[in-house]
Amino acid sequence: MRTFCCSGLLYLLALNPITGWAAPQKPCKYKVKESIAPPNGWVKHTTPPADHNIVLRIGLPQPDFHVLEQHLYEVSDPYHPRYGAHLSKEEVDRLVAPHQGSVDAVNEWLSSHGITEGGLSRSSAGDWVTLKLPVRLVEEMLNTTYHVWKHDNGDRIVRTTSYSLPEDLHDHIDLIQPTTMFGQFKELKSTIVFSDDTEAPAQFKNLAPIVNAATGVPVDASCNATITIKCLQQLYNAVGFTPTHAGNSIGITGYLEQFANIQDLQSFYADQRPDALGSSFEFISVKGGLNNQTLSEAGAEANLDVQFAFGLSHPIPGTFYSTAGRPPFDPDVGTPTNTNEPYQDWLDFILSHPNPPLSISTSYGDHEQTVPKSYAQRACKSFAQLGARGVSLMFSSGDGGVGDNNPNPATQKCFTNDGRNATRFIPLFPASCPFVTSVGGTVGVPEVAVSRFFSGGGFSDYFARPKYQDKVVRKYLEALPKGTYKGLFNRNGRGIPDVAAQGDRYRIFLSGQARLIGGTSASSPTFAGIVALLNDVRLSNGQPPLGFLNPLLYSKAASGFNDITVGHNSGCGTTGFNKDGIQVTGIQSFTGLGTPNFGKLKKLVS
Ligand SMILES: *[C@@H]1O[C@H](CO)[C@@H](O)[C@H](O)[C@H]1NC(C)=O
Numbered sequence: 337m338r339t340f341c342c343s344g345l346l347y348l349l350a351l352n353p354i355t356g357w358a359a360p361q362k363p364c365k366y367k368v369k370e371s372i373a374p375p376n377g378w379v380k381h382t383t384p385p386a387d388h389n390i391v392l393r394i395g396l397p398q399p400d401f402h403v404l405e406q407h408l409y410e411v412s413d414p415y416h417p418r419y420g421a422h423l424s425k426e427e428v429d430r431l432v433a434p435h436q437g438s439v440d441a442v443n444e445w446l447s448s449h450g451i452t453e454g455g456l457s458r459s460s461a462g463d464w465v466t467l468k469l470p471v472r473l474v475e476e477m478l479n480t481t482y483h484v485w486k487h488d489n490g491d492r493i494v495r496t497t498s499y500s501l502p503e504d505l506h507d508h509i510d511l512i513q514p515t516t517m518f519g520q521f522k523e524l525k526s527t528i529v530f531s532d533d534t535e536a537p538a539q540f541k542n543l544a545p546i547v548n549a550a551t552g553v554p555v556d557a558s559c560n561a562t563i564t565i566k567c568l569q570q571l572y573n574a575v576g577f578t579p580t581h582a583g584n585s586i587g588i589t590g591y592l593e594q595f596a597n598i599q600d601l602q603s604f605y606a607d608q609r610p611d612a613l614g615s616s617f618e619f620i621s622v623k624g625g626l627n628n629q630t631l632s633e634a635g636a637e638a639n640l641d642v643q644f645a646f647g648l649s650h651p652i653p654g655t656f657y658s659t660a661g662r663p664p665f666d667p668d669v670g671t672p673t674n675t676n677e678p679y680q681d682w683l684d685f686i687l688s689h690p691n692p693p694l695s696i697s698t699s700y701g702d703h704e705q706t707v708p709k710s711y712a713q714r715a716c717k718s719f720a721q722l723g724a725r726g727v728s729l730m731f732s733s734g735d736g737g738v739g740d741n742n743p744n745p746a747t748q749k750c751f752t753n754d755g756r757n758a759t760r761f762i763p764l765f766p767a768s769c770p771f772v773t774s775v776g777g778t779v780g781v782p783e784v785a786v787s788r789f790f791s792g793g794g795f796s797d798y799f800a801r802p803k804y805q806d807k808v809v810r811k812y813l814e815a816l817p818k819g820t821y822k823g824l825f826n827r828n829g830r831g832i833p834d835v836a837a838q839g840d841r842y843r844i845f846l847s848g849q850a851r852l853i854g855g856t857s858a859s860s861p862t863f864a865g866i867v868a869l870l871n872d873v874r875l876s877n878g879q880p881p882l883g884f885l886n887p888l889l890y891s892k893a894a895s896g897f898n899d900i901t902v903g904h905n906s907g908c909g910t911t912g913f914n915k916d917g918i919q920v921t922g923i924q925s926f927t928g929l930g931t932p933n934f935g936k937l938k939k940l941v942s
C-alpha cells in the first residue's frame with residue numbers, strides 16, 4: 337500500500353512566502369479511527385469488484401452542538417420563558433456547522449487524492465460531505481480493505497471492520513460511512529405484523545359500547561377486535577374534533593420502496609372517513625425514491641401509516657416521503673454503487689427543507705447495536721436539529737419486547753454484537769435516541785400492553801438517560817427487585833418507549849382489500865396523528881407548534897395520558913419489564929407515560 341502525506345499535496349506545494357522554499361513534508365501517520373468486531377451473522381465473502389463505487393459520507397465535527405442542545409431544551413420546556421421560540425433553519429445550520437479549520441483540513445486531504453469541489457456535495461450546514469468514489473480509492477484514503485460480507489440470510493454488503501485516517505485529521509472528522517455500518521437496508525425492519533384472520537366487526541354490532549374508564553367516552557365494542565379511525569377517536573377522546581388551521585402539516589417517511597397507494601386510501605376513506613374522500617397527500621421522492629401506483633405494488637407499511645396518520649388528522653395536509661434504496665443489494669451483478677444508510681439521505685433532504693412537516697412518523701428501526709455508535713449519535717443529533725426547528729418526531733419502539741424486534745420469541749436472538757456474544761436485551765434505534773418520541777403498542781379495550789407481538793422497549797446501550805425522564809425512570813428502576821435482569825440492560829440508559837398507542841388489528845386497505853395489520857408500526861403514525869391535532873389547537877390559539885415533545889410530555893402534559901397498568905414486554909426468554917409484582921403506578925416502562933387522552937392534552941398543551 338502506498339503511503340501518503342497527512343497534509344496532502346496542496347500543503348506540500350505551498351511555498352513559504354518568506355523563504356520561497358517549499359514547506360517540508362510532514363511525516364505521514366495513519367491512526368485507526370474506528371474498529372469493530374465482525375458482527376454476528378456476517379462473514380467475509382469476496383473482494384469487491386474494482387469498479388465498485390461507494391457513496392462515502394464524511395461527518396465533520398459540530399463543535400457547537402452543545403449550544404444547539406441547550407436551545408432545544410429551553411424551547412421545548414413548557415416552564416421555560418423561551419418555550420416555543422423555535423430556531424430557524426439558518427440558526428440551526430449555524431449551530432451545527434463545522435469550524436473552518438476542519439473544512440480546510442478535509443478539503444486539503446480530498447484534493448491530495450485528486451478530488452475537487454465539483455466531485456462532492458455538502459449538507460445544508462456543511463457538516464456532511466458526500467462523494468461517490470471507487471472502492472480502491474476509498475481503501476487508499478482510509479488505509480483499509482473492503483470486503484463483500486455475506487449474512488446468514490444471504491444479504492451481501494461491502495464493508496470493512498476498521499478504518500484509519502491521517503492523525504492530523506482525527507479532530508476534523510467525526511466519522512466516515514459506509515465503513516463499519518453493518519445494519520443495512522434490509523435490516524431496517526418495518527415493525528409490522530399481519531393478522532392471519534380478517535374478523536369482520538359485524539358480530540359486535542349488538543354489543544353495548546365499552547365505557548372507557550380513563551376518559552368516560554364510550555368505545556364501540558368492535559374496537560376490541562378491529563381498530564378503525566373511529567375507535568382511535570373514541571379511545572383517545574378526540575371524537576368530533578376537526579382541525580381548522582391552514583398552517584399545519586404532518587409527514588410519513590417511507591423506505592424500502594414502499595408506496596402508499598392512492599386508490600387504497602380512497603377505499604379506506606370510504607370505509608372509515610367518508611368526509612376525507614377525494615383528498616390525498618403530497619408525494620416527495622428523496623434521492624429518486626419511486627412511487628409506483630400499480631395497486632398490486634402498494635406497501636403494507638406505507639398504506640397503514642398514510643391511512644391512519646392522514647385519516648386521523650384530516651384535513652391537515654399530509655406528505656409522504658419515499659427514500660430510495662431497494663434490497664437486496666448485490667455487489668456482483670450490475671449494482672456497482674452500494675446503497676447508503678437511508679436515514680441520513682432523508683435527513684439531508686429534510687434538514688435542507690425550509691418548512692418540514694410539524695409532526696412526522698417513522699415506522700422503521702434497526703437493532704441499536706448494529707448501528708455504529710458514532711453514526712447513531714450523529715443521526716440522533718440530526719433529529720435534535722429538527723426538534724429545535726419545531727418538528728415533532730415519532731418512531732416505533734419495535735415489536736420484540738425487550739428482544740430483537742422479532743415478534744416470535746422462539747427465534748429471537750438476544751446477544752451482543754461486539755464479539756463477546758453476551759446475552760443482552762436489544763433496544764431499537766432510532767427509538768433509543770433521546771431527541772425523538774418513541775411509541776410503544778397496546779391492544780384491546782380496556783387497553784393492555786400485551787399482544788401477539790410484544791411492544792418493544794427497554795433501555796438504550798448508547799444514550800444516557802435524559803433529564804426529562806430521570807425522575808420517572810429512576811423511580812421505576814428503584815421499584816425493580818434488586819438484581820432484576822442484571823447485566824441484561826443499561827440501568828443508566830434512555831428508557832424506551834415514551835408513550836404508547838393501539839398497535840394491533842388495524843383495519844387497512846391493501847391492494848384493494850381490507851386487511852388487519854399490527855405492530856408498533858401502527859402506533860407511531862397514530863400518535864403522530866394525535867400530535868398533529870394538538871398542533872392545530874396550538875396554532876389556532878396563535879401559539880407555535882409543539883416541536884420536540886418529550887420535555888413537555890414528562891412534565892406538564894403527563895396527566896394527559898391513560899396509564900396502562902396491565903401487561904409486560906416479554907422477550908429474550910424473560911417476561912420483560914413490568915412483570916407481575918414490579919408495577920409502579922404511572923410508570924410503565926414498556927408503554928412509557930401511556931396512551932394519549934386528547935381531550936385532556938389539548939387543555940394541557942395550550
Ligand atoms: C496501513 O495499515 C497497515 C496495517 O493494516 C500498516 O502496516 C501500514 O503502515 C498503514 N499505512 C500507513 C500509511 O499508516
Ligand SMILES: *[C@@H]1O[C@H](CO)[C@@H](O)[C@H](O)[C@H]1NC(C)=O
Pocket residue numbers: 376377751757
Ligand atoms: C452466541 O451464543 C448463542 C448461544 O450460546 C449461540 O446460539 C450463537 O450461535 C452464538 N453466536 C456467535 C456468533 O457466536
Ligand SMILES: *[C@@H]1O[C@H](CO)[C@@H](O)[C@H](O)[C@H]1NC(C)=O
Pocket residue numbers: 546560780781782
Ligand atoms: C375484549 O377482548 C378481550 C379478549 O378477547 C376480552 O377478554 C375482554 O373481555 C373484552 N373486553 C370487553 C370490554 O368486552
Ligand SMILES: *[C@@H]1O[C@H](CO)[C@@H](O)[C@H](O)[C@H]1NC(C)=O
Pocket residue numbers: 628629630633
Ligand atoms: C409498476 O409495477 C408494475 C408491476 O410490478 C410494473 O409492471 C410497472 O412497470 C411499474 N411501473 C413503473 C412506472 O415503475
